Amino acid sequence: MGQVDHTARLPVSLSRIGLLACLVLILCRGTANGAGSGKTEPASGTGGLPTMLVDSEGETAAEEPPKAPTPPPACAQQALGIVIGIALLLLVVVGLQAKGLRRKLAAANRHLREHEARFSQVIANAHAPMVMIGPKGEVLRVNPCYLETFGYTKEETPGIEQWIERALPDDEARRNAAARWKESISPSLGVGQEVDLQIWKVVCKDGAQRDVNLRYVALGNGGLLTLTDVTEHRRAREERHQLQAQIAVSKRMEELGQMTGAVAHDLNNVLSGVVNFPELLLMTPDLSDELRSGLETIEESGRKAAVMVGDLLVITKGGGAAREVMALNAMTEEVLRSPDWDSVKRQHPDLKQNTELAPDLLNVVVARGQVRSVLLNLFAAGAEAAALRKASAPEITIRTANRYVDQPIKGRETIPIGEYAVLSVTDSGPELSADDLARLFDALYAKKTLGRGTRGLGLKLVWMVVKDHYGYVNATSAPTGTTVDLFFPTTRETAEPEQARLALADCRGNGEKVLVVDDEGTQREVACTMLAKLGYRAQAVSSGEAAVDYVSAQSVDLLLLDMVMPGLNGRETYEKVLTVRPGQRAVLASGFGESEEVRKTQSLGAGGFLKKPYSLLDLGSAIKTELQKAIPANG
The missing domain is CATH 3.30.565.10 (Histidine kinase-like ATPase, C-terminal domain)
Structure with a gap:
């Protein structure tokens, strides 16, 4: 039912008042004209004669006839006409203003209806669930996105209390939500004032749980409740935090791996003496049983330690x-x-x-x-x-x-x-x-x-x-x-055939000259002792630069080249040596496992790779195999 527009009758009433005022003005003007003509009529019943009066002494006297009323002055008549005219003019002006007001009010009502239609269309087409709430918490309208997201109809949750009862997962959550709503939402909120009700865990009609951020905007008599589904956003944020934590852990593990690898490399150099010297001493004839047993124990302990260090290197190097x-x-x-x-x-x-x-x-x-x-x-x-x-x-x-x-x-x-x-x-x-x-x-x-x-x-x-x-x-x-x-x-690819493993007797040399290149003094001593035991003439230098100078001055049959050294590393040393001695034979060694640098050096012409600590048989086999290779024609 529409509202009654009382302003619609205002111009009509004012027009009637204006007409009435015009009639009154005309009558007043006519009366004023009659009084001002100067003519008087005799008093009724006397015929215009003077009345005779008798006094107490019997004398008679003539009575004066009654005087006619004095007409109002002409200026008063004019003032009255002006006042009435002004009143009439004011009434006409007010009538015209009321008519304009009526047109504006009609336009405002039309614009309001248009805005209401647009507002309803925006809510209906919104990609966020929205609920119109009445002044007493009743649900007036829900949009399609709300129905699609949560599944509850307006009839199933006619008020905010019923919605809380159905949509929240447990009694504690319902109590907290009801208290928060009562505390935050009140009729005293100004139009346009927003209230952030934070994130609630909501149970949909199909049983699915969603994390929902509730925001309430006061609209005078009630308000608009927006329910933004932040489930995926929170999950993505948690996953991002987990990923950041994993990256941080990965960086720490990488640093730990690098440190562990460096320690393992140094330990392998140290273990060379523990493993190799007992092995050499055990080759001495006429050892007492007690001494032999002690040396075997030292050797076995060293090998166990070398295995553990090797395992550390496998883990720290991973897929490299x-x-x-x-x-x-x-x-x-x-x-x-x-x-x-x-x-x-x-x-x-x-x-x-x-x-x-x-x-x-x-x-x-x-x-x-x-x-x-x-x-x-x-x-x-x-x-x-x-x-x-x-x-x-x-x-x-x-x-x-x-x-x-x-x-x-x-x-x-x-x-x-x-x-x-x-x-x-x-x-x-x-x-x-x-x-x-x-x-x-x-x-x-x-x-x-x-x-x-x-x-x-x-x-x-x-x-x-x-x-x-x-x-x-x-x-x-x-x-x-x-x-x-x-x-x-x-x-389905074919494996390279395994080379037959040489016996120790087949690994002995014939006095060939081998240059040991290693920055560790203990490793140089161990390698030279083993080479001498195998029948080779061994010399040693402590850096790649010294090795280049040595081979520039005199030739050697083979380099036993450490890959990890300060200054020139193994690959860089071999590259420079090749410029002086093309086709130079070399066997590579490192406390690390086989690396990309090893593969690059081998692609330049170097031979086998030995992981420290290596055994006498491993060393002899690698050197013998390399010396049996033909030297390139340009060597």
């Missing part, structure tokens, strides 16, 4: 090592023939070792040194686990097989569809509980609680290296023992 096509079976057999595995077997003399290697096993692309450490750690962990069962002799079985996974395997991790070369190690140790199995690759837990993987970084290294090679690890346990499976992605 060069990768090549390798035969997993050949790597397995190499590890089982190594002195390191012999050391493990000496600790478990009753260990029974079974191998079942698939003859048609596909090749893999791996970093040779890293995967060799993985195999050695895994085999050693299996031996340690098998030894925990005291009722029977310890036993491990090492298997390899090709396996095509046609359905994802659910285990410790999901192994996707693909073709893999699988290496498995099964021990005869006690069965592991589900909790122990889940923590099997936690280095500290495996060592301290399970007694497995106590060598080096153990099973933690296995896990990290396999993952770095895009492989997968699975572990199962039964009353008969535990099996660890390593899944390596395969390749």
Whole structure:
């Protein structure tokens, strides 16, 4: 029902008053004209004669006739006419103003209706949920976005109290929300005043939970409530904070890795004396049993320390090592023939070792040194686990097989569809509980609680290296023992044939001259002693610059070149040496693992790489192999 516009009658009433005023003015003017003519009529009943009066003495006297009323002056009549005219003029002016006011008011009403229509259209098309709230908290209108986001209709939540009851997840949240609403929203709010109700956790009609920021704008009789869904924004912010934290941790880990790598490099130089001098002394004939036993203990301890340092380098260097096509079976057999595995077997003399290697096993692309450490750690962990069962002799079985996974395997991790070369190690140790199995690759837990993987970084290294090679690890346990499976992605490429390993007797030299280039004095002394033991003439310098000067003055048959030195590093030294002695033979060595600098130097013509501390056999084999190569024609 529309409002009554009383101003519409105002001009009509004023017009009527103006007409009435005109009539009164005309009458007044007529009366005034009659009085001013100067003519008088005789008094009624006397015929105009004077009236005779008798006094108390009997005398008679003539009575004066009554006087006619004095007409108003002409100026008074004119003033009255002016006043009435002015009043009439004012009434006409007021009538005209009221008519203009009526037109303006109609235009204002029309504009208000247009604005209301635009406002309703904006709310309806808004991309944020909006609710019109009445003065008593009743829900007057909800927009489509609100319905789409939360699912509640106006009928389902007729008021803010009902909305709080339905949309908030628990009693405590409802109490807090109701108190916040009552405290913040009041009729005293001025038009346009905003209230930020902060973020509420809202339950939608379908049960989904959303983080919603509520803002209320007072509009006089009620207000507009905007509910902005900030769920994704908060999730993105949390993910950004987590990513920033991960980046910070990654930077700290990178710094720690660099520091650990530097320490490991220095430790390898120190360990050269601990490992190599006992090895040389053990070659002395007629050693007493007591002395021989002590030297063997020193050598074995040094090798264990070297293994742990090597594991640290594997982890800190990660995927930086060069990768090549390798035969997993050949790597397995190499590890089982190594002195390191012999050391493990000496600790478990009753260990029974079974191998079942698939003859048609596909090749893999791996970093040779890293995967060799993985195999050695895994085999050693299996031996340690098998030894925990005291009722029977310890036993491990090492298997390899090709396996095509046609359905994802659910285990410790999901192994996707693909073709893999699988290496498995099964021990005869006690069965592991589900909790122990889940923590099997936690280095500290495996060592301290399970007694497995106590060598080096153990099973933690296995896990990290396999993952770095895009492989997968699975572990199962039964009353008969535990099996660890390593899944390596395969390749159809052909592996380079393995070079036959020389015996120590075949590694002896014939007096060839070898220049040792190393900034560490201990390492120079160890290398020269080993070379002399192998039958070579050894000289040593302490820097790359000194090496360039030396070969400029006299020739040498081979350089034993350290890769990490102050000043000129190994690659830079070899580049300068080649300008003086083209085709110069060289064997590279470093306390770090094989790096990009090593590969670049080898691409220039250098030979094999030795990781410190190296054994007498490793040194002799590398030098003999390099000396047997033909010198280039331009050398």
